[in-house]
Amino acid sequence: MSFDLSLIYESIPRMLSGIGITFQLMFLSGLLGLILAVILLLMRISGKWYLSWPAQVHIYIFRGTPILVQIFIIYYGLPQFEFIRDSVFWPILREPFGCAVLALTLNTGAYVSEILRGGVLGVDRGILEAGSALGLSARQKFIYLTTPIAARLALPAYSNDFISLMKATSLASTITLLDMTGIARTIVAQTFAPYEVFISLAIIYMILTWIIQKTFGRIEKYLSRYVNP
Amino acid sequence: MTNSTSDALIQMINVDKFFGEFQALTKINLEVKRGEKIVVCGPSGSGKSTMIRCINRLEEHNAGQIIIDGKELTDQVKDIDAVRREVGMVFQSFNLFPHMTIVKNLMLAQQLVRKVPIAEAHKVAMHFLERVKIPDQADKYPVQLSGGQQQRVAIARALCMKPEIILFDEPTSALDPEMINEVLEVMTDLAKDGMTMICVTHEMGFARSVADRVIFMDAGEIVEEADPEEFFNNPKSARTKAFLSQILTH
Ligand SMILES: Nc1ncnc2c1ncn2[C@@H]1O[C@H](COP(=O)(O)OP(=O)(O)O)[C@@H](O)[C@H]1O
Numbered sequence: 001m002s003f004d005l006s007l008i009y010e011s012i013p014r015m016l017s018g019i020g021i022t023f024q025l026m027f028l029s030g031l032l033g034l035i036l037a038v039i040l041l042l043m044r045i046s047g048k049w050y051l052s053w054p055a056q057v058h059i060y061i062f063r064g065t066p067i068l069v070q071i072f073i074i075y076y077g078l079p080q081f082e083f084i085r086d087s088v089f090w091p092i093l094r095e096p097f098g099c100a101v102l103a104l105t106l107n108t109g110a111y112v113s114e115i116l117r118g119g120v121l122g123v124d125r126g127i128l129e130a131g132s133a134l135g136l137s138a139r140q141k142f143i144y145l146t147t148p149i150a151a152r153l154a155l156p157a158y159s160n161d162f163i164s165l166m167k168a169t170s171l172a173s174t175i176t177l178l179d180m181t182g183i184a185r186t187i188v189a190q191t192f193a194p195y196e197v198f199i200s201l202a203i204i205y206m207i208l209t210w211i212i213q214k215t216f217g218r219i220e221k222y223l224s225r226y227v228n229p
Numbered sequence: 230m231t232n233s234t235s236d237a238l239i240q241m242i243n244v245d246k247f248f249g250e251f252q253a254l255t256k257i258n259l260e261v262k263r264g265e266k267i268v269v270c271g272p273s274g275s276g277k278s279t280m281i282r283c284i285n286r287l288e289e290h291n292a293g294q295i296i297i298d299g300k301e302l303t304d305q306v307k308d309i310d311a312v313r314r315e316v317g318m319v320f321q322s323f324n325l326f327p328h329m330t331i332v333k334n335l336m337l338a339q340q341l342v343r344k345v346p347i348a349e350a351h352k353v354a355m356h357f358l359e360r361v362k363i364p365d366q367a368d369k370y371p372v373q374l375s376g377g378q379q380q381r382v383a384i385a386r387a388l389c390m391k392p393e394i395i396l397f398d399e400p401t402s403a404l405d406p407e408m409i410n411e412v413l414e415v416m417t418d419l420a421k422d423g424m425t426m427i428c429v430t431h432e433m434g435f436a437r438s439v440a441d442r443v444i445f446m447d448a449g450e451i452v453e454e455a456d457p458e459e460f461f462n463n464p465k466s467a468r469t470k471a472f473l474s475q476i477l478t479h
């Protein structure tokens with residue numbers, strides 16, 4: 001078979017026109033997912049069963065099922081319910097973009113909350129005892145001791161999850177969104193050249209991964225300044 | 230109930246402590262007067278840490294009473310906070326806040342707990358860093374300091390809260406031998422200034438020169454209590470004798 005280089009040159013700019021959607025999915029779900037993760041984490045470590053139990057159920061469901069299935073359930077399943085069609089969220093859930101953001105947020109929130117919990121559990125008990133002995137309240141210890149230390153501990157795993165999230169945005173193309181992958185699929189349908197187009201697409205994703213890795217590397221170095229000053 | 234006629238700053242009355250089924254403290258009775266220096270020793274696992282950790286509620290006692298400066302330790306957060314404001318603690322493993330510079334380590338609780346304004350907190354921090362002789366390390370992070378320096382910072386951090394009492398839990402056990410003395414010197418200085426101290430340590434030289442009383446614990450009980458002279462020269466119980474012969478032959 002032949003490998004058509006000119007097709008690559010032509011398709012890359014077209015696919016890049018979808019990078020805006022990819023970024024929107026990534027940053028919006030990343031931010032909302034992080035907020036959700038913190039809420040789930042606080043629920044889990046609250047010590048109150050009626051808070052920790054729902055959080056655990058959420059985490060179990062969203063880690064235990066494929067993200068693609070989650071996207072389908074939200075996109076095809078939710079509109080079946082009249083109360084959802086009548087709700088204030090309908091303008092968002094009616095759109096594939098809103099459904100994709102919702103699915104990615106719920107999914108990444110579950111994973112990230114477990115990552116954050118690992119960080120919180122990794123904080124040396126002695127440091128927190130020193131805080132107690134100095135008279136800090138539970139809340140003050142959480143804000144001034146646990147949070148900064150846990151953030152540093154959790155960052156490497158978090159950066160991996162963020163990369164997973166970036167790649168998972170491509171699944172939004174299955175519900176008609178024209179992100180980079182969605183555009184690639186359109187081009188393939190027109191040109192019948194899946195090989196060239198998808199390899200070009202893979203290269204773009206790899207570059208994005210590299211940039212994310214570098215960025216997190218910098219943040220990690222900053223947060224670790226007190227470990228290797 | 231909390232009004233005692235005794236002039237003791239710390240009173241432990243028939244204190245029991247359990248970890249599950251296991252009884253870590255049995256009928257502990259201890260009185261410490263203002264300005265007294267107490268050294269606690271005993272074999273590993275005898276309950277020394279547990280006893281002093283009950284005094285600032287890092288552990289919760291299960292029976293008996295603990296009264297600090299007239300305030301009884303109960304489940305009330307208010308009482309616990311009040312006691313913790315009066316009681317400083319120095320740990321074996323220093324437990325500095327690793328993500329903060331030395332001076333920030335000393336300022337944090339002043340600002341959050343005592344609501345001291347930032348400039349004043351900084352001044353107090355520098356004052357106590359000078360007192361433990363490391364003002365030049367103020368802007369470094371804990372990992373950049375030696376163990377002995379870190380422990381002196383930990384002492385300064387406790388002092389910044391202006392406590393009535395300081396508890397030391399084996400403050401030199403994690404240190405390389407050449408750093409032990411710099412920490413003991415700071416502690417001796419504190420003792421001279423009249424600080425009330427309870428110190429779990431096996432530094433018998435320190436005990437002889439500083440302690441008003443030495444307490445020997447074994448299996449969760451206070452076995453013997455005497456002034457240092459008598460404790461070392463004339464121990465009464467067989468368990469104390471066995472313990473002393475062990476650590477003094479090191
Ligand atoms: N958090 C805990 N849970 C269960 N057992 C504990 C705990 N802390 C201490 N103990 C037990 O209580 C006993 C006394 O411990 P500790 O006070 O640390 O002794 P020491 O300081 O004299 O070495 C030991 O047997 C120890 O194993």
Ligand SMILES: [Mg+2]
Nearest residue numbers: 277278279399
């Ligand atoms: Mg101990």
